[in-house]
Amino acid sequence: MIVESTVLHTRAWELYLSRLGIDSKGIMARMLGKRNDQIVHDIFGPDLPEHEVFRHGADKERLYREMMAPVLQSQLVPGVVEFARAAHALGVPCAVATNAEPLNVEFVLEGAGLAGCFQTIVDGYQVARPKPDPEVYLTAAGRLGVNPANCVVFEDSPGGMQAAQAAGAHLVGLLTTLTEAPLAGLAVPDFLDERLLPWISALEPR
Template identity: 40%
Template sequence: MSFSAYIFDMDGTLVDNMGFHVTIWTEFLASLGAPVDRETFYRRTVGKVNAEILRDLYRADLSDAEIEDLSRRKEQLYRQRFAPLIAQKAVPGLREFLQKAHQDGISMAVATSAGLENTRFILEGLNIAAYFSALVTSEDVRRGKPDPEIFLIAAQKLGVPPEACLVFEDSPAGLEAAHRAGMRSVALSTTFTPDQLTGRPGVLLVAPDYTAIDLDGLKPCARWAAPGSEGNGNGGGAFRPGAPAR
């Protein structure tokens, strides 16, 4: 199976920062008088854009202007506190993976629920911006994941049909969005456990990071394959359930 384009989620997929995001969000919501525990935040917000998060967990009647102001304040806090850490937070094997894909002539895009400013902050901080010929951020979509809109826009920007795209994601909502867009996917267990990701429709394999993905044929490296396993029923192998997740 071959693909002409790769589409990457960002938070938790390119950069190991989801736990940090949750910390900032829960602190920020508590400061607004709307405390929420981490588990509830994960369950209700993964894949959603800021407007959806704020209207769900803070106030449903927020105006667009209020959403813009609150989002700006939260993201400024996130960037200020994450900046000293960013250089060490690339998901292992990422740069080598991107370089190999680039050499193979694969077109690449980022499709993220983050805003454009945060997206540039991460891509430039990791020194990987040059690999991507298209960006789709929260400003470009009306609905967050699991709606497929974000991935369909990315494919359109790359000039390739959805079925020619392979998506890299770390969340069930993102994997569902890819499937609904008519795309196959690779799941990274940086945020959720392998058991929570394995067997979902369209997922070719589940891996802990990019060092465990063989680009040639997109098979998991032998050390990550379950003994005697022929895959997850979706055309590919699977990361061994129960192995330590990052």
């Protein structure tokens, strides 16, 4: 969880669908935590040809990046850059495990100046089953050579939290969109919360 993107993803979908004359009511709930092909099929139907699924997804994500580019720095979760850089400097194995589009991941990491802070990146298109299935987290932990039970996952979506729990990881819920995170061992608004580091430091190896 690096950037607060839910609002702009919602706006991008609303604008994209309005251009096509499609009602976007409830789009936030329909998209939250899902992979793009799942969202497109939900909107346009399960029988949409794959090349059309790709086209709609790519066009919408291009629109999202255009909207995000001028405001990216202001949308970074407070403290995330410093937290990620400190973890990297300490030699803590770190990964990005996400349902996001590969181009969006690259766009955010480059824009945040964090491209070199993660040993591996697992996006939703590198696994057969995206979140809420735990495969994306299990794959990331495997690449890092770390037991998933000893990983700390930061999540802001219900599906992502379900995936982290199913992977057996320690879960920090980031309340950027949600108001509560009942599955999380700790729920914080951002990476500056004074409870975060003591909570992580107190975790016992499993």
